[in-house]
Amino acid sequence: AQSVAQPEDQVNVAEGNPLTVKCTYSVSGNPYLFWYVQYPNRGLQFLLKYITGDNLVKGSYGFEAEFNKSQTSFHLKKPSALVSDSALYFCAVRDRRDSNYQLIWGAGTKLIIKP
Amino acid sequence: DTGVSQDPRHKITKRGQNVTFRCDPISEHNRLYWYRQTLGQGPEFLTYFQNEAQLEKSRLLSDRFSAERPKGSFSTLEIQRTEQGDSAMYLCASSFDRGSHNEQFFGPGTRLTVL
Numbered sequence: 001a002q003s004v005a006q007p008e009d010q011v012n013v014a015e016g017n018p019l020t021v022k023c024t025y026s027v028s029g030n031p032y033l034f035w036y037v038q039y040p041n042r043g044l045q046f047l048l049k050y051i052t053g054d055n056l057v058k059g060s061y062g063f064e065a066e067f068n069k070s071q072t073s074f075h076l077k078k079p080s081a082l083v084s085d086s087a088l089y090f091c092a093v094r095d096r097r098d099s100n101y102q103l104i105w106g107a108g109t110k111l112i113i114k115p
Numbered sequence: 116d117t118g119v120s121q122d123p124r125h126k127i128t129k130r131g132q133n134v135t136f137r138c139d140p141i142s143e144h145n146r147l148y149w150y151r152q153t154l155g156q157g158p159e160f161l162t163y164f165q166n167e168a169q170l171e172k173s174r175l176l177s178d179r180f181s182a183e184r185p186k187g188s189f190s191t192l193e194i195q196r197t198e199q200g201d202s203a204m205y206l207c208a209s210s211f212d213r214g215s216h217n218e219q220f221f222g223p224g225t226r227l228t229v230l
Contacts, residue, residue, distance in 0.1 A: 041223075042223055043119070043223045044206070044221040045221070090157050101212075102171075103219065105158050105159075107157050108157050
């Protein structure tokens with residue numbers, strides 16, 4: 001079965017330190033990969049996506065993600081965390097062959113940046 | 116472009132009542148999705164439309180749920196005979212239909228509380 005795993009329910013990082021939010025997936029073929037962020041009482045906001053090409057993808061708010069095909073991972077990273085980055089982060093994947101364009105979602109990781 | 120909008124933002128109802136939510140997608144987007152999200156979880160797919168055609172419905176969508184997109188623009192999601200288990204955030208998203216790599220843009224959601 002196709003699935004997305006975000007192994008950490010919560011990640012705590014001190015402001016100014018680098019952060020990583022992990023995502024691994026189990027999808028056949030070469031999927032499209034997405035990261036979204038959700039602030040309290042808000043909808044999901046698109047951060048970045050991997051389609052093809054360079055394994056390092058840059059997105060909004062200084063975030064980037066690294067696609068690793070052999071490890072089937074797509075970890076979200078930021079070199080220097082801000083308190084305002086505190087939010088819920090979701091990884092999602094889509095099978096390129098799915099004509100319905102459905103996203104398979106991880107359960108989310110709560111990121112807490114401490115001053 | 117005002118983004119995806121949803122109305123109402125909050126709805127409190129008594130068990131057994133019917134409720135209807137509205138979603139206005141980004142104007143040039145022809146795909147529209149409905150998701151349900153409970154606290155601490157990722158979005159669960161409910162259904163989606165391509166223009167006015169409803170192309171897929173999740174097994175989560177019992178016969179108490181119905182969605183429409185009559186003119187291929189806004190959409191409504193109705194829940195009949197609400198149950199306490201229906202309490203959740205209902206998210207709407209829209210996207211271009213120009214390739215499965217296109218990201219979905221989400222509205223702020225409608226939070227339903229069934230008493």
